Amino acid sequence: MRIGVDLDNTLVCYDEVFWKLATEREWIAPDVPRSKELVRDELRRLGRESDWTLLQGEVYGPRMNEATPFPNAWEALRTFRERGWSVFVVSHRTRVPFAGPSFDLHAAARDWLAWHGFLEEPKTGLCQGGVHLETTKQEKMARIGSLKLNWFIDDLPELLLEPDFPASVRKMLFDPHCHRPPLSEPIVMVHHWREVSDLISREGC
Ligand SMILES: [Mg+2]
Known part of the structure:
Protein backbone atom coordinates (compact mmCIF):
# COMPACT_ATOMS: atom_id res chain seq x y z
CA MET A 1 0.00 0.00 0.00
CA TYR A 14 -2.11 26.04 12.40
CA ASP A 15 -5.08 27.04 14.56
CA GLU A 16 -3.11 28.03 17.66
CA VAL A 17 -0.22 29.77 15.89
CA PHE A 18 -2.43 32.03 13.72
CA TRP A 19 -4.37 33.07 16.82
CA LYS A 20 -1.16 33.61 18.81
CA LEU A 21 0.46 35.87 16.21
CA ALA A 22 -2.71 37.87 15.56
CA THR A 23 -3.35 38.47 19.29
CA GLU A 24 0.35 39.24 19.97
CA ARG A 25 0.00 42.14 17.55
CA GLU A 26 -3.39 43.09 18.92
CA TRP A 27 -4.91 42.72 15.47
CA ILE A 28 -7.75 40.64 16.93
CA ALA A 29 -9.34 40.43 20.38
CA PRO A 30 -8.24 37.47 22.54
CA ASP A 31 -11.82 36.19 22.67
CA VAL A 32 -11.72 35.22 18.98
CA PRO A 33 -11.66 31.39 18.99
CA ARG A 34 -8.32 29.68 18.34
CA SER A 35 -9.10 28.67 14.79
CA LYS A 36 -7.26 29.51 11.57
CA GLU A 37 -10.53 30.10 9.69
CA LEU A 38 -12.05 32.29 12.41
CA VAL A 39 -8.85 34.37 12.73
CA ARG A 40 -8.91 34.86 8.95
CA ASP A 41 -12.62 35.76 8.99
CA GLU A 42 -12.08 38.27 11.80
CA LEU A 43 -9.14 39.96 10.01
CA ARG A 44 -11.27 40.20 6.86
CA ARG A 45 -14.18 41.61 8.83
CA LEU A 46 -11.81 44.27 10.19
CA GLY A 47 -10.58 45.10 6.67
CA ARG A 48 -7.12 43.62 7.36
CA GLU A 49 -6.82 41.30 4.33
CA SER A 50 -3.23 42.43 3.68
CA ASP A 51 -2.30 41.63 7.30
CA TRP A 52 -3.80 38.17 6.81
CA THR A 53 -1.50 37.68 3.78
CA LEU A 54 1.53 38.83 5.83
CA LEU A 55 0.55 36.54 8.69
CA GLN A 56 0.45 33.53 6.35
CA GLY A 57 4.00 34.29 5.15
CA GLU A 58 5.21 34.20 8.74
CA VAL A 59 3.20 31.19 9.88
CA TYR A 60 4.24 29.07 6.88
CA GLY A 61 7.82 30.36 7.23
CA PRO A 62 9.77 31.49 10.30
CA ARG A 63 7.01 30.73 12.83
CA MET A 64 6.07 27.34 11.36
CA ASN A 65 7.81 25.40 14.12
CA GLU A 66 5.24 26.81 16.53
CA ALA A 67 2.50 24.95 14.65
MG1 LIG B 1 -3.70 21.24 2.91
Missing part, protein backbone atom coordinates in the same frame (compact mmCIF):
# COMPACT_ATOMS: atom_id res chain seq x y z
CA ARG A 2 1.31 3.45 -0.93
CA ILE A 3 -0.17 6.37 0.97
CA GLY A 4 0.26 10.04 0.08
CA VAL A 5 -0.39 12.74 2.66
CA ASP A 6 -0.83 16.47 2.26
CA LEU A 7 1.12 18.70 4.67
CA ASP A 8 -0.62 22.00 5.48
CA ASN A 9 -3.81 21.58 7.53
CA THR A 10 -3.55 17.81 7.18
CA LEU A 11 -0.40 16.94 9.17
CA VAL A 12 0.20 20.48 10.46
CA CYS A 13 -2.43 22.24 12.56
CA THR A 68 1.64 21.54 16.05
CA PRO A 69 0.95 18.18 14.43
CA PHE A 70 -2.72 17.15 14.47
CA PRO A 71 -3.32 14.68 17.30
CA ASN A 72 -2.20 11.15 16.40
CA ALA A 73 -0.76 12.18 13.00
CA TRP A 74 2.72 10.93 13.89
CA GLU A 75 1.28 7.76 15.42
CA ALA A 76 -0.71 7.12 12.23
CA LEU A 77 2.49 7.15 10.17
CA ARG A 78 4.08 4.74 12.64
CA THR A 79 1.08 2.42 12.20
CA PHE A 80 1.45 2.63 8.40
CA ARG A 81 5.08 1.59 8.85
CA GLU A 82 4.12 -1.31 11.14
CA ARG A 83 1.67 -2.51 8.49
CA GLY A 84 4.38 -2.39 5.83
CA TRP A 85 2.85 0.54 3.91
CA SER A 86 4.89 3.27 2.25
CA VAL A 87 4.19 6.91 2.98
CA PHE A 88 4.93 10.09 1.03
CA VAL A 89 4.21 13.75 1.75
CA VAL A 90 3.02 15.70 -1.28
CA SER A 91 2.35 19.36 -0.71
CA HIS A 92 1.79 22.50 -2.74
CA ARG A 93 3.23 25.74 -1.40
CA THR A 94 5.06 28.63 -2.99
CA ARG A 95 8.83 28.89 -2.50
CA VAL A 96 8.53 32.33 -0.87
CA PRO A 97 5.53 34.22 0.62
CA PHE A 98 3.22 36.29 -1.60
CA ALA A 99 4.01 39.32 0.57
CA GLY A 100 6.53 40.34 3.19
CA PRO A 101 10.11 39.15 3.70
CA SER A 102 11.44 36.44 1.40
CA PHE A 103 11.55 33.37 3.66
CA ASP A 104 12.21 29.92 2.19
CA LEU A 105 8.84 28.24 2.82
CA HIS A 106 10.03 24.86 1.53
CA ALA A 107 12.93 24.79 3.99
CA ALA A 108 10.49 25.70 6.79
CA ALA A 109 8.25 22.76 5.84
CA ARG A 110 11.14 20.28 5.83
CA ASP A 111 12.43 21.65 9.15
CA TRP A 112 8.97 21.27 10.68
CA LEU A 113 8.76 17.62 9.61
CA ALA A 114 12.22 16.93 11.04
CA TRP A 115 11.56 18.91 14.24
CA HIS A 116 8.37 16.97 14.97
CA GLY A 117 9.94 13.56 14.34
CA PHE A 118 8.15 12.76 11.07
CA LEU A 119 11.49 12.06 9.35
CA GLU A 120 12.57 9.42 11.88
CA GLU A 121 12.45 6.90 9.07
CA PRO A 122 12.82 3.72 11.17
CA LYS A 123 9.65 4.73 13.04
CA THR A 124 7.56 6.59 10.47
CA GLY A 125 8.87 5.25 7.16
CA LEU A 126 9.27 8.82 5.91
CA CYS A 127 12.59 10.32 4.81
CA GLN A 128 13.54 13.60 3.09
CA GLY A 129 13.35 11.81 -0.29
CA GLY A 130 9.71 10.97 0.39
CA VAL A 131 8.77 14.62 0.88
CA HIS A 132 7.64 16.31 -2.35
CA LEU A 133 7.00 20.04 -2.12
CA GLU A 134 5.53 21.30 -5.38
CA THR A 135 4.85 24.91 -6.29
CA THR A 136 1.55 24.49 -8.17
CA LYS A 137 -1.58 22.42 -7.76
CA GLN A 138 -1.02 20.86 -11.19
CA GLU A 139 2.48 19.72 -10.15
CA LYS A 140 1.06 18.34 -6.94
CA MET A 141 -1.49 16.24 -8.84
CA ALA A 142 1.16 15.08 -11.32
CA ARG A 143 3.32 13.96 -8.40
CA ILE A 144 0.41 12.12 -6.78
CA GLY A 145 0.00 10.28 -10.10
CA SER A 146 3.68 9.52 -10.69
CA LEU A 147 4.14 8.09 -7.19
CA LYS A 148 1.47 5.49 -8.04
CA LEU A 149 -0.29 6.02 -4.74
CA ASN A 150 -3.20 3.88 -3.60
CA TRP A 151 -4.56 6.64 -1.33
CA PHE A 152 -4.17 10.38 -0.93
CA ILE A 153 -5.26 12.25 2.19
CA ASP A 154 -5.94 16.00 1.95
CA ASP A 155 -7.96 18.64 3.77
CA LEU A 156 -9.20 20.36 0.60
CA PRO A 157 -12.20 18.92 -1.25
CA GLU A 158 -11.35 21.25 -4.18
CA LEU A 159 -8.14 19.29 -4.79
CA LEU A 160 -9.77 15.86 -4.50
CA LEU A 161 -12.58 16.94 -6.85
CA GLU A 162 -10.25 18.34 -9.55
CA PRO A 163 -10.97 16.68 -12.94
CA ASP A 164 -7.20 16.11 -13.34
CA PHE A 165 -6.83 14.33 -10.02
CA PRO A 166 -5.32 10.89 -10.85
CA ALA A 167 -8.26 8.51 -11.30
CA SER A 168 -6.46 5.47 -9.91
CA VAL A 169 -5.83 7.08 -6.51
CA ARG A 170 -8.43 6.70 -3.77
CA LYS A 171 -9.31 9.92 -1.98
CA MET A 172 -9.63 10.63 1.71
CA LEU A 173 -10.80 14.02 2.96
CA PHE A 174 -9.36 15.04 6.32
CA ASP A 175 -11.98 17.16 8.07
CA PRO A 176 -10.78 17.68 11.66
CA HIS A 177 -13.32 20.39 12.49
CA CYS A 178 -16.25 18.39 11.05
CA HIS A 179 -17.43 21.34 8.97
CA ARG A 180 -17.43 19.89 5.46
CA PRO A 181 -20.72 19.00 3.83
CA PRO A 182 -21.12 15.42 2.57
CA LEU A 183 -19.49 14.93 -0.83
CA SER A 184 -21.16 13.37 -3.83
CA GLU A 185 -18.07 11.62 -5.16
CA PRO A 186 -16.82 8.46 -3.45
CA ILE A 187 -14.50 10.33 -1.14
CA VAL A 188 -13.91 8.80 2.26
CA MET A 189 -14.18 11.38 5.03
CA VAL A 190 -12.14 11.16 8.18
CA HIS A 191 -12.21 13.45 11.21
CA HIS A 192 -9.28 12.22 13.29
CA TRP A 193 -5.91 10.69 12.45
CA ARG A 194 -6.51 7.76 14.78
CA GLU A 195 -9.21 6.50 12.38
CA VAL A 196 -7.08 6.61 9.23
CA SER A 197 -5.14 3.35 9.22
CA ASP A 198 -8.14 1.20 10.14
CA LEU A 199 -10.25 2.93 7.46
CA ILE A 200 -7.61 2.17 4.83
CA SER A 201 -7.35 -1.45 6.00
CA ARG A 202 -11.13 -1.81 5.81
CA GLU A 203 -11.52 -0.12 2.42
CA GLY A 204 -8.47 -1.73 0.80
CA CYS A 205 -6.83 -0.28 -2.30
Whole structure:
Protein backbone atom coordinates (compact mmCIF):
# COMPACT_ATOMS: atom_id res chain seq x y z
CA MET A 1 0.00 0.00 0.00
CA ARG A 2 1.31 3.45 -0.93
CA ILE A 3 -0.17 6.37 0.97
CA GLY A 4 0.26 10.04 0.08
CA VAL A 5 -0.39 12.74 2.66
CA ASP A 6 -0.83 16.47 2.26
CA LEU A 7 1.12 18.70 4.67
CA ASP A 8 -0.62 22.00 5.48
CA ASN A 9 -3.81 21.58 7.53
CA THR A 10 -3.55 17.81 7.18
CA LEU A 11 -0.40 16.94 9.17
CA VAL A 12 0.20 20.48 10.46
CA CYS A 13 -2.43 22.24 12.56
CA TYR A 14 -2.11 26.04 12.40
CA ASP A 15 -5.08 27.04 14.56
CA GLU A 16 -3.11 28.03 17.66
CA VAL A 17 -0.22 29.77 15.89
CA PHE A 18 -2.43 32.03 13.72
CA TRP A 19 -4.37 33.07 16.82
CA LYS A 20 -1.16 33.61 18.81
CA LEU A 21 0.46 35.87 16.21
CA ALA A 22 -2.71 37.87 15.56
CA THR A 23 -3.35 38.47 19.29
CA GLU A 24 0.35 39.24 19.97
CA ARG A 25 0.00 42.14 17.55
CA GLU A 26 -3.39 43.09 18.92
CA TRP A 27 -4.91 42.72 15.47
CA ILE A 28 -7.75 40.64 16.93
CA ALA A 29 -9.34 40.43 20.38
CA PRO A 30 -8.24 37.47 22.54
CA ASP A 31 -11.82 36.19 22.67
CA VAL A 32 -11.72 35.22 18.98
CA PRO A 33 -11.66 31.39 18.99
CA ARG A 34 -8.32 29.68 18.34
CA SER A 35 -9.10 28.67 14.79
CA LYS A 36 -7.26 29.51 11.57
CA GLU A 37 -10.53 30.10 9.69
CA LEU A 38 -12.05 32.29 12.41
CA VAL A 39 -8.85 34.37 12.73
CA ARG A 40 -8.91 34.86 8.95
CA ASP A 41 -12.62 35.76 8.99
CA GLU A 42 -12.08 38.27 11.80
CA LEU A 43 -9.14 39.96 10.01
CA ARG A 44 -11.27 40.20 6.86
CA ARG A 45 -14.18 41.61 8.83
CA LEU A 46 -11.81 44.27 10.19
CA GLY A 47 -10.58 45.10 6.67
CA ARG A 48 -7.12 43.62 7.36
CA GLU A 49 -6.82 41.30 4.33
CA SER A 50 -3.23 42.43 3.68
CA ASP A 51 -2.30 41.63 7.30
CA TRP A 52 -3.80 38.17 6.81
CA THR A 53 -1.50 37.68 3.78
CA LEU A 54 1.53 38.83 5.83
CA LEU A 55 0.55 36.54 8.69
CA GLN A 56 0.45 33.53 6.35
CA GLY A 57 4.00 34.29 5.15
CA GLU A 58 5.21 34.20 8.74
CA VAL A 59 3.20 31.19 9.88
CA TYR A 60 4.24 29.07 6.88
CA GLY A 61 7.82 30.36 7.23
CA PRO A 62 9.77 31.49 10.30
CA ARG A 63 7.01 30.73 12.83
CA MET A 64 6.07 27.34 11.36
CA ASN A 65 7.81 25.40 14.12
CA GLU A 66 5.24 26.81 16.53
CA ALA A 67 2.50 24.95 14.65
CA THR A 68 1.64 21.54 16.05
CA PRO A 69 0.95 18.18 14.43
CA PHE A 70 -2.72 17.15 14.47
CA PRO A 71 -3.32 14.68 17.30
CA ASN A 72 -2.20 11.15 16.40
CA ALA A 73 -0.76 12.18 13.00
CA TRP A 74 2.72 10.93 13.89
CA GLU A 75 1.28 7.76 15.42
CA ALA A 76 -0.71 7.12 12.23
CA LEU A 77 2.49 7.15 10.17
CA ARG A 78 4.08 4.74 12.64
CA THR A 79 1.08 2.42 12.20
CA PHE A 80 1.45 2.63 8.40
CA ARG A 81 5.08 1.59 8.85
CA GLU A 82 4.12 -1.31 11.14
CA ARG A 83 1.67 -2.51 8.49
CA GLY A 84 4.38 -2.39 5.83
CA TRP A 85 2.85 0.54 3.91
CA SER A 86 4.89 3.27 2.25
CA VAL A 87 4.19 6.91 2.98
CA PHE A 88 4.93 10.09 1.03
CA VAL A 89 4.21 13.75 1.75
CA VAL A 90 3.02 15.70 -1.28
CA SER A 91 2.35 19.36 -0.71
CA HIS A 92 1.79 22.50 -2.74
CA ARG A 93 3.23 25.74 -1.40
CA THR A 94 5.06 28.63 -2.99
CA ARG A 95 8.83 28.89 -2.50
CA VAL A 96 8.53 32.33 -0.87
CA PRO A 97 5.53 34.22 0.62
CA PHE A 98 3.22 36.29 -1.60
CA ALA A 99 4.01 39.32 0.57
CA GLY A 100 6.53 40.34 3.19
CA PRO A 101 10.11 39.15 3.70
CA SER A 102 11.44 36.44 1.40
CA PHE A 103 11.55 33.37 3.66
CA ASP A 104 12.21 29.92 2.19
CA LEU A 105 8.84 28.24 2.82
CA HIS A 106 10.03 24.86 1.53
CA ALA A 107 12.93 24.79 3.99
CA ALA A 108 10.49 25.70 6.79
CA ALA A 109 8.25 22.76 5.84
CA ARG A 110 11.14 20.28 5.83
CA ASP A 111 12.43 21.65 9.15
CA TRP A 112 8.97 21.27 10.68
CA LEU A 113 8.76 17.62 9.61
CA ALA A 114 12.22 16.93 11.04
CA TRP A 115 11.56 18.91 14.24
CA HIS A 116 8.37 16.97 14.97
CA GLY A 117 9.94 13.56 14.34
CA PHE A 118 8.15 12.76 11.07
CA LEU A 119 11.49 12.06 9.35
CA GLU A 120 12.57 9.42 11.88
CA GLU A 121 12.45 6.90 9.07
CA PRO A 122 12.82 3.72 11.17
CA LYS A 123 9.65 4.73 13.04
CA THR A 124 7.56 6.59 10.47
CA GLY A 125 8.87 5.25 7.16
CA LEU A 126 9.27 8.82 5.91
CA CYS A 127 12.59 10.32 4.81
CA GLN A 128 13.54 13.60 3.09
CA GLY A 129 13.35 11.81 -0.29
CA GLY A 130 9.71 10.97 0.39
CA VAL A 131 8.77 14.62 0.88
CA HIS A 132 7.64 16.31 -2.35
CA LEU A 133 7.00 20.04 -2.12
CA GLU A 134 5.53 21.30 -5.38
CA THR A 135 4.85 24.91 -6.29
CA THR A 136 1.55 24.49 -8.17
CA LYS A 137 -1.58 22.42 -7.76
CA GLN A 138 -1.02 20.86 -11.19
CA GLU A 139 2.48 19.72 -10.15
CA LYS A 140 1.06 18.34 -6.94
CA MET A 141 -1.49 16.24 -8.84
CA ALA A 142 1.16 15.08 -11.32
CA ARG A 143 3.32 13.96 -8.40
CA ILE A 144 0.41 12.12 -6.78
CA GLY A 145 0.00 10.28 -10.10
CA SER A 146 3.68 9.52 -10.69
CA LEU A 147 4.14 8.09 -7.19
CA LYS A 148 1.47 5.49 -8.04
CA LEU A 149 -0.29 6.02 -4.74
CA ASN A 150 -3.20 3.88 -3.60
CA TRP A 151 -4.56 6.64 -1.33
CA PHE A 152 -4.17 10.38 -0.93
CA ILE A 153 -5.26 12.25 2.19
CA ASP A 154 -5.94 16.00 1.95
CA ASP A 155 -7.96 18.64 3.77
CA LEU A 156 -9.20 20.36 0.60
CA PRO A 157 -12.20 18.92 -1.25
CA GLU A 158 -11.35 21.25 -4.18
CA LEU A 159 -8.14 19.29 -4.79
CA LEU A 160 -9.77 15.86 -4.50
CA LEU A 161 -12.58 16.94 -6.85
CA GLU A 162 -10.25 18.34 -9.55
CA PRO A 163 -10.97 16.68 -12.94
CA ASP A 164 -7.20 16.11 -13.34
CA PHE A 165 -6.83 14.33 -10.02
CA PRO A 166 -5.32 10.89 -10.85
CA ALA A 167 -8.26 8.51 -11.30
CA SER A 168 -6.46 5.47 -9.91
CA VAL A 169 -5.83 7.08 -6.51
CA ARG A 170 -8.43 6.70 -3.77
CA LYS A 171 -9.31 9.92 -1.98
CA MET A 172 -9.63 10.63 1.71
CA LEU A 173 -10.80 14.02 2.96
CA PHE A 174 -9.36 15.04 6.32
CA ASP A 175 -11.98 17.16 8.07
CA PRO A 176 -10.78 17.68 11.66
CA HIS A 177 -13.32 20.39 12.49
CA CYS A 178 -16.25 18.39 11.05
CA HIS A 179 -17.43 21.34 8.97
CA ARG A 180 -17.43 19.89 5.46
CA PRO A 181 -20.72 19.00 3.83
CA PRO A 182 -21.12 15.42 2.57
CA LEU A 183 -19.49 14.93 -0.83
CA SER A 184 -21.16 13.37 -3.83
CA GLU A 185 -18.07 11.62 -5.16
CA PRO A 186 -16.82 8.46 -3.45
CA ILE A 187 -14.50 10.33 -1.14
CA VAL A 188 -13.91 8.80 2.26
CA MET A 189 -14.18 11.38 5.03
CA VAL A 190 -12.14 11.16 8.18
CA HIS A 191 -12.21 13.45 11.21
CA HIS A 192 -9.28 12.22 13.29
CA TRP A 193 -5.91 10.69 12.45
CA ARG A 194 -6.51 7.76 14.78
CA GLU A 195 -9.21 6.50 12.38
CA VAL A 196 -7.08 6.61 9.23
CA SER A 197 -5.14 3.35 9.22
CA ASP A 198 -8.14 1.20 10.14
CA LEU A 199 -10.25 2.93 7.46
CA ILE A 200 -7.61 2.17 4.83
CA SER A 201 -7.35 -1.45 6.00
CA ARG A 202 -11.13 -1.81 5.81
CA GLU A 203 -11.52 -0.12 2.42
CA GLY A 204 -8.47 -1.73 0.80
CA CYS A 205 -6.83 -0.28 -2.30
MG1 LIG B 1 -3.70 21.24 2.91
